[in-house]
Amino acid sequence: MKADTSQFPELDKTKFEQRGTEFKLGIPVTNAVTVGNSIAVGFGDGTVRIFTSGESSEPIKAHKGIVLCMSKDGDNILTGGDDGRFLNISLDGKINEIGNFGTRWVDHVAANNGSLVCSSGNIVYLWSPNHKEPKLFEHNSTIGGIAFDAKGRRLAVSRYGGVTLWKKDYSNKWNSSELNWKGSHNKVIFSPDGKYLVTSMQENQLHFWRLKDKIDSAMSGYGAKIKSFAFVDDSKYLATSGAKEAVCWPFDGDGPVGREPICLPYVGNKLVTFVEPFPNENAILTGLSDGSVFLSEIEKASNTIIIRSFTEFEVSAIAVTKDCSHLLIGDMGGNILWTSIWDEEKK
Amino acid sequence: MEETNKQVPVTVLTGFLGAGKTTLLNRILTEQHGKKYAVIVNEFGEQGIDNDLVVDADEEVFEMNNGCICCTVRGDLIRILSGLMKRADKLDAIIVETTGLADPAPVAQTFFVDQDVADRTKLDAIVTVADAVHLSTQLTDHHEAEEQIAFADVVLLNKIDLVDESGLEVVKERIKKINPFAKIINTTKCGVSLNEILNLDAFSLKRVLDVEPDFLTSDHDHEHDDDVTSLSFVSDTPLDMEKFQDWFSKLLQTKGQDILRTKGILDFTGESDRYVFQGVHMLMDASPMGKWPEGKERSSRLVFIGRNLESMNLKEGFENCKSA
Numbered sequence: 001m002k003a004d005t006s007q008f009p010e011l012d013k014t015k016f017e018q019r020g021t022e023f024k025l026g027i028p029v030t031n032a033v034t035v036g037n038s039i040a041v042g043f044g045d046g047t048v049r050i051f052t053s054g055e056s057s058e059p060i061k062a063h064k065g066i067v068l069c070m071s072k073d074g075d076n077i078l079t080g081g082d083d084g085r086f087l088n089i090s091l092d093g094k095i096n097e098i099g100n101f102g103t104r105w106v107d108h109v110a111a112n113n114g115s116l117v118c119s120s121g122n123i124v125y126l127w128s129p130n131h132k133e134p135k136l137f138e139h140n141s142t143i144g145g146i147a148f149d150a151k152g153r154r155l156a157v158s159r160y161g162g163v164t165l166w167k168k169d170y171s172n173k174w175n176s177s178e179l180n181w182k183g184s185h186n187k188v189i190f191s192p193d194g195k196y197l198v199t200s201m202q203e204n205q206l207h208f209w210r211l212k213d214k215i216d217s218a219m220s221g222y223g224a225k226i227k228s229f230a231f232v233d234d235s236k237y238l239a240t241s242g243a244k245e246a247v248c249w250p251f252d253g254d255g256p257v258g259r260e261p262i263c264l265p266y267v268g269n270k271l272v273t274f275v276e277p278f279p280n281e282n283a284i285l286t287g288l289s290d291g292s293v294f295l296s297e298i299e300k301a302s303n304t305i306i307i308r309s310f311t312e313f314e315v316s317a318i319a320v321t322k323d324c325s326h327l328l329i330g331d332m333g334g335n336i337l338w339t340s341i342w343d344e345e346k347k
Numbered sequence: 348m349e350e351t352n353k354q355v356p357v358t359v360l361t362g363f364l365g366a367g368k369t370t371l372l373n374r375i376l377t378e379q380h381g382k383k384y385a386v387i388v389n390e391f392g393e394q395g396i397d398n399d400l401v402v403d404a405d406e407e408v409f410e411m412n413n414g415c416i417c418c419t420v421r422g423d424l425i426r427i428l429s430g431l432m433k434r435a436d437k438l439d440a441i442i443v444e445t446t447g448l449a450d451p452a453p454v455a456q457t458f459f460v461d462q463d464v465a466d467r468t469k470l471d472a473i474v475t476v477a478d479a480v481h482l483s484t485q486l487t488d489h490h491e492a493e494e495q496i497a498f499a500d501v502v503l504l505n506k507i508d509l510v511d512e513s514g515l516e517v518v519k520e521r522i523k524k525i526n527p528f529a530k531i532i533n534t535t536k537c538g539v540s541l542n543e544i545l546n547l548d549a550f551s552l553k554r555v556l557d558v559e560p561d562f563l564t565s566d567h568d569h570e571h572d573d574d575v576t577s578l579s580f581v582s583d584t585p586l587d588m589e590k591f592q593d594w595f596s597k598l599l600q601t602k603g604q605d606i607l608r609t610k611g612i613l614d615f616t617g618e619s620d621r622y623v624f625q626g627v628h629m630l631m632d633a634s635p636m637g638k639w640p641e642g643k644e645r646s647s648r649l650v651f652i653g654r655n656l657e658s659m660n661l662k663e664g665f666e667n668c669k670s671a
Contacts, residue, residue, distance in 0.1 A: 026435075030433050043435065065434060066433050105403075105427070107426070107430075142405060142426065160407065182412055184422050202461075332433075
């Protein structure tokens, strides 16, 4: 039996929404990055807000138009914007401009052990620690994504026609090799164990390379572009958006070739737009195009719980605090939920 | 219909270097029109216009791995349009400038092929700025100039103060021969009301119904095989849907490279609705568009703009589609 809850909207709220804090900011959320137990959120009006213990900082006016990309840099964050600026921002709101490219957007940023990287157009700019001037890595097309491996010795740069893999040798010189596959490659990530490189493509598919022997293969069958994907539980699974289920490819053993992915279904039959691994667990947080968010165990789909009910706006960011106590959800309608993950009594 | 309202219109501005695109862009960016327009530029940097809504891009043509032989898209546009859609404030329109030597097809195809782009933006119109003094020479020397005229919904014929009346007529005839759909607007220094070039909705199927191609009556002598021309066909006899689909899909599959643009309104036997389509190369947007108006003759009209049209037996193909 279902009562008419339209007059009592709070009854439709999940327990996470009930005990959490909601912010209705009305500005599209573009990114969210965990820095310790705070979460930095980038918005479609160029601002950044820092969320800590359920409270939002004043908006930090970082970029003129849009915060296009964000990354963690130690205790700070890096942002790139449509005003051509590459910024380092501290959690208390101090902005340090690292680079400025004018009318060219800063599309991607990354950091590893004090090395700072951004891309604008077809060039990757790398600032080594204590260097004022960046090193320039030029590519044959606009860059779709950049990623450091865990140790910071390899930098993957995706582009039209494949990935350029830059490796730092022991004299700190960067040498490149090419991993080619026809088509336009967007976001790129390393598996946490460093064995694989994965890209999403303009076509509705992913591509991966096993780095030790350069074996590569496509992962296809998606109904939409794959905007969000991440490795889960060290490197056991690759969780992906772009379908009405969260599609999780096995990357343990010899990798996904010849194996079936695990597909986690959700009520409502909406498109999965965001996946975020739950730290140290074989579980993912899945955001859908209607704003709902679920937590699922990959190998036990029946253990799926709903975190947030629908908002009508696609989920564009999910982040978990470092101590795994809280999470933040953001969507394209500017709705943010900050909530504790565990029941208070379990703490 | 509601979906349409959410889509930001995108105007593609083409034309050879020196035709006056920069003048027009300057006007769009600086005039007090109370609208928010973003401009994606390619050759604009040196002008040093400082405006938050100018985005610098490199024209990057990507091939899609979708088996469609002429399916190329503009990668830079996908990236920038997807980014602009994350803005907190809604844009009234986006204008994409292409360089003088660019082929407009990949730009138009981007709006058919990329789902994110198609969901949030729509191709509004292709506006070509042409230099009344130099267009004739440019058309003879450069394929790209022909294509820019062929794809145009509006041709801004600029610098008309620098040609005499007969010179102007010659240029206009040349334009009409390539593209009988295009609305030609005479200007000096691109002095045109922005309403005449923005928010035209020229790619909507509804607008195809309004199009009255301005064909020249002159015959098609003295043409090189690879000149861009147009051909149109009219039939008062209803068409057989199956025959038409068969012929038309084969035609696009085999000759899609040479067929630049098509538009048509079709009367099928046994169907009470008008069928309307418009296409760019092999990509096609088609749909029934409601009943035929009461008291008006039903007839099918079909227009092609492209190269080597004479070799495609279009007349014969079209005739064969008529219901027996």
